[in-house]
Amino acid sequence: xxxxxxxxxxxxxxxxxxxxxxxxxxxxxxxxxxxxxxxxxxxxxxxxxxxxxxxxxxxxxxxxxxxxxxxxxxxxxxxxxxxxxxxxxxxxxxxxxxxxxxxxxxxxxxxxxxxxxxxxxxxxxxxxxxxxxxxxxxxxxxxxxxxxxxxxxxxxxxxxxxxxxxxxxxxxxxxxxxxxxxxxxxxxxxxxxxxxxxxxxxxxxxxxxxxxxxxxxxxxxxxxxxxxxxxxxxxxxxxxxxxxxxxxxxxxxxxxxxxxxxxxxxxxxxxxxxxxxxxxxxxxxxxxxxxxxxxxxxxxxxxxxxxxxxxxxxxxxxxxxxxxxxxxxxxxxxxxxxxxxxxxxxxxxxxxxxxxxxx
Numbered sequence: 001x002x003x004x005x006x007x008x009x010x011x012x013x014x015x016x017x018x019x020x021x022x023x024x025x026x027x028x029x030x031x032x033x034x035x036x037x038x039x040x041x042x043x044x045x046x047x048x049x050x051x052x053x054x055x056x057x058x059x060x061x062x063x064x065x066x067x068x069x070x071x072x073x074x075x076x077x078x079x080x081x082x083x084x085x086x087x088x089x090x091x092x093x094x095x096x097x098x099x100x101x102x103x104x105x106x107x108x109x110x111x112x113x114x115x116x117x118x119x120x121x122x123x124x125x126x127x128x129x130x131x132x133x134x135x136x137x138x139x140x141x142x143x144x145x146x147x148x149x150x151x152x153x154x155x156x157x158x159x160x161x162x163x164x165x166x167x168x169x170x171x172x173x174x175x176x177x178x179x180x181x182x183x184x185x186x187x188x189x190x191x192x193x194x195x196x197x198x199x200x201x202x203x204x205x206x207x208x209x210x211x212x213x214x215x216x217x218x219x220x221x222x223x224x225x226x227x228x229x230x231x232x233x234x235x236x237x238x239x240x241x242x243x244x245x246x247x248x249x250x251x252x253x254x255x256x257x258x259x260x261x262x263x264x265x266x267x268x269x270x271x272x273x274x275x276x277x278x279x280x281x282x283x284x285x286x287x288x289x290x291x292x293x294x295x296x297x298x299x300x301x302x303x304x305x306x307x308x309x310x311x312x313x314x315x316x317x318x319x320x321x322x323x324x325x326x327x328x329x330x331x332x333x334x335x336x337x338x339x340x341x342x343x344x345x346x347x348x349x350x351x352x353x354x355x356x357x358x359x
Contacts, residue, residue, distance in 0.1 A: 035072060035075075064141065070143070089112065101133045103133060118236050120185050157184065203219060211291070215287060222280055230270075237267060
């Protein structure tokens with residue numbers, strides 16, 4: 001599955017134009033892969049992990065007393081998603097948002113479940129940052145996660161904790177599982193920021209030592225990526241904040257402190273993005289100043305050379321006049337004297353400019 005790179009700031013949505021609300025239309029990259037449904041059912045004493053081949057197989061997990069995490073890789077098969085939505089009684093607008101892969105991060109309370117959507121980022125080849133939409137449905141005893149991709153995610157540590165019964169995740173409910181998924185996504189933002197930091201350091205070194213026209217292209221590219229990252233993370237602060245303030249029975253009191261801690265992490269990410277954006281703006285100004293300084297140095301050298309040759313050109317022009325009575329023309333030593341005079345004038349001006357540090 002081809003993920004969307006950060007420099008692409010928006011997707012076309014012409015396929016949804018004119019359609020009524022609640023119409024399910026997949027707006028992402030077209031693909032033919034089969035949707036993968038991965039299920040983890042657990043409580044403190046039991047753990048079952050399986051992969052389902054049909055949506056109908058999800059029905060028994062809806063009312064089980066244990067906590068069930070159903071992860072769906074791929075949202076391009078609209079009929080299958082529609083069946084899954086009917087199975088868990090999801091609102092048509094929620095299903096529409098899941099298939100619309102260009103959603104703004106947000107949190108919505110539908111009473112029986114919470115709907116959370118955000119961007120999941122990962123580092124690709126050559127430090128390319130790729131993104132995909134992640135939708136999370138948190139119910140009383142189940143969590144549904146929908147990923148617009150099948151090349152992996154950032155939940156491997158959560159799966160390991162569930163398998164090995166590490167930490168408190170199997171002792172808590174579905175709300176804590178949903179928090180854990182959000183926390184894993186936000187923690188991976190810091191990995192992405194570390195990648196940005198390394199790239200900024202390399203650009204700074206290149207900018208100071210040997211800036212080229214390609215340097216400014218890298219600066220503009222990095223600036224566009226940071227704008228995209230800012231647009232993906234900034235709304236998440238409001239989404240996480242509202243999640244921690246919801247008066248919903250789906251969020252237990254024991255989970256609220258973790259949501260507050262998650263909010264702090266999101267704020268830290270936003271602050272780091274803003275700092276990097278200011279650094280990029282400063283680097284662009286530094287590049288323009290560097291180019292201007294180099295141009296000034298070149299112009300200063302050319303001006304000094306022009307000043308050195310100005311009196312020499314005057315002398316050459318003076319003796320280049322075709323007057324008959326010019327005493328020096330018939331003098332035996334006139335030619336070498338003029339040459340030595342020109343050389344003396346040129347060298348005197350050169351050393352004067354060197355002493356003044358104009359050269």
